[in-house]
Amino acid sequence: MALVVQKFGGTSVATSERIMAAARRAIRARQAGHQVVMVVSARGDTTDELIALAREITEDPPAREMDMLLSTGEQISIALMAMAVQSLGWPAISLTGAQVGILTDRFHTKARIRTISTERIQRLLRDGYIVIVAGFQGVDEADNITTLGRGGSDTTAVALAAALDADLCEIYTDVDGVYTTDPRLVAEAQKIARISYDEMLELASVGAGVMHSRSIELAKKYNVPIHVRSSFTDAEGTWIVAHSPELEQQVVRGAALVRDEARVTVEGIPDDPAIVHQLFARIAEQNIVTDMIVQNVSREGRNQVSFTVSRSDLKSALALLREIAREVGATEVHSEEDVAKVSIVGAGMRTHSGVAERMFAALAAEGINIKMITTSEIKISVLIDRHRAVEALRAVHRAFDLGLKRDTDDGQPPRQRPTEPVRADRQESLASIVQQLPGMEAIVVSDIVVDRTQGAVTLFDIPDQPGIAARIFSRIAETGSIVDMIVQNVSREGTTHLSFTVPRPDLHRVEAALTPLLQELGGSLRLAPDIAKLTLEGVGMRSHTGVAARMFEAFHDAGIRVSLINTSEVHISIAIAEAQAAEAERRLRTAFGLPAAKTVNY
Ligand code: ASP
Ligand code: MG
Numbered sequence: 001m002a003l004v005v006q007k008f009g010g011t012s013v014a015t016s017e018r019i020m021a022a023a024r025r026a027i028r029a030r031q032a033g034h035q036v037v038m039v040v041s042a043r044g045d046t047t048d049e050l051i052a053l054a055r056e057i058t059e060d061p062p063a064r065e066m067d068m069l070l071s072t073g074e075q076i077s078i079a080l081m082a083m084a085v086q087s088l089g090w091p092a093i094s095l096t097g098a099q100v101g102i103l104t105d106r107f108h109t110k111a112r113i114r115t116i117s118t119e120r121i122q123r124l125l126r127d128g129y130i131v132i133v134a135g136f137q138g139v140d141e142a143d144n145i146t147t148l149g150r151g152g153s154d155t156t157a158v159a160l161a162a163a164l165d166a167d168l169c170e171i172y173t174d175v176d177g178v179y180t181t182d183p184r185l186v187a188e189a190q191k192i193a194r195i196s197y198d199e200m201l202e203l204a205s206v207g208a209g210v211m212h213s214r215s216i217e218l219a220k221k222y223n224v225p226i227h228v229r230s231s232f233t234d235a236e237g238t239w240i241v242a243h244s245p246e247l248e249q250q251v252v253r254g255a256a257l258v259r260d261e262a263r264v265t266v267e268g269i270p271d272d273p274a275i276v277h278q279l280f281a282r283i284a285e286q287n288i289v290t291d292m293i294v295q296n297v298s299r300e301g302r303n304q305v306s307f308t309v310s311r312s313d314l315k316s317a318l319a320l321l322r323e324i325a326r327e328v329g330a331t332e333v334h335s336e337e338d339v340a341k342v343s344i345v346g347a348g349m350r351t352h353s354g355v356a357e358r359m360f361a362a363l364a365a366e367g368i369n370i371k372m373i374t375t376s377e378i379k380i381s382v383l384i385d386r387h388r389a390v391e392a393l394r395a396v397h398r399a400f401d402l403g404l405k406r407d408t409d410d411g412q413p414p415r416q417r418p419t420e421p422v423r424a425d426r427q428e429s430l431a432s433i434v435q436q437l438p439g440m441e442a443i444v445v446s447d448i449v450v451d452r453t454q455g456a457v458t459l460f461d462i463p464d465q466p467g468i469a470a471r472i473f474s475r476i477a478e479t480g481s482i483v484d485m486i487v488q489n490v491s492r493e494g495t496t497h498l499s500f501t502v503p504r505p506d507l508h509r510v511e512a513a514l515t516p517l518l519q520e521l522g523g524s525l526r527l528a529p530d531i532a533k534l535t536l537e538g539v540g541m542r543s544h545t546g547v548a549a550r551m552f553e554a555f556h557d558a559g560i561r562v563s564l565i566n567t568s569e570v571h572i573s574i575a576i577a578e579a580q581a582a583e584a585e586r587r588l589r590t591a592f593g594l595p596a597a598k599t600v601n602y
Pocket of ligand 1: 010149
């Protein structure tokens, strides 16, 4: 006997026939001997209609009353679902978020779950009930109804699965799984059989929004296996599970596009770590979510920092940055609005070389210029002109054969919760940190990893034209070296700087391979052999603003200079001088409440 949470989205409960079909599905699981908790969304467009109704009354509806209103959509669904199950002869009971005891913080319309009490559900399950819970809602400490943000029923479902220690969380929806990219943009897109939490998070943040990101963060924290599948068929969908080695066999699992990005750049920032800290702290204070953060190596004592924000935040970000620039004596603030971000994601990037090269070559073949590059362990993102975005997405999708059907990936459900041995201790240390969290959805920085094996290469003043990055990385690929962090920032007067890290022993080979190319292209090269790469691993790094700010704060009065930075959904990586690595790690551990580093004996 297993405990299963089944979540049905809005389209899966839109009509009475579909409600009956969902009820039959739950009953089938019950007949197979499982305990079943159903989580349901509001029917069809109910939530949109309620929002429209509120706007007819007032432009600016108070958030508390908005939650009172929106929570009714799910309440209709649970009542109808309980009737449906009972009409088929099975015991069922509907419960609101408050009745279940889903306690949230008090931020109306975007509340985060703190705790869930499970006694009542557990008792009902033992008595043979199918328990039907309203998604998307909870209550705060003062018993006000709260909602979790649009799409929040996924988060309710996974949180319940975690709290009840369920064996599985099934997400029934109107698509049959997660795809290698948006099938509306790329016809060859294929359903993915199996994907890790981290890959899914990196893809979700870049636009493959099949599920609420917060639900995947919870699944990762509590190791809840998820099966996303169609409510209209019995076909296998996509399994979202913990990382396992066989997931690395495929280098790239998916590609994604974010269209509405805007880039802001601050030029000529005095090279003082306190200033960079101030900049990010004040951006975070305004709740502006920064995405690709790129800080270029400084020259002549001045730095350049760029980051992308969503287009809707551009105006407020610019106003704030101009103010800061004036105060700290930065020379210029500028922005670019018509940009889009294309990313590839895959756990196999950790262990395969030539991935960046292949991506850049695909873009070069289309004559698409790369305006900015940033990477994580399992993701490479480039910023390009928006009008070429879909072509770029198609080109990279093709370059990694993502349109091919894969029979190695057989789509069989994992027999047990897969955790790779080397990663098992990570999952364990995550679990022990999660136990001490103030709330289920609180931010987690679960580990800091220090890597002293790499050196950095910076190419200054190379031409900012299509195909240059492809040529550079194809030369590097010929040396067989595995490139890790890559950072390229905004061009000035037609040239740009590009930095990347490679294993230290490879530095001179890479230099030798690039020197003839630089003679042809123009530009110069600098090696930095004694850097350390520090990676903050965690959950919710991007959706909670201020992680980067907290990191810079930890450094600012110690004179620790961050020479490269890469940010993503699950990592923040920085390069600093190796001599400062121990101090930097100690400070970060304190800032993020992590235990002191274990001493490793070699
Ligand atoms: N009904 C809510 C919405 O439409 C929550 C959900 O469907 O997940 O956003
Ligand atoms: Mg939904």
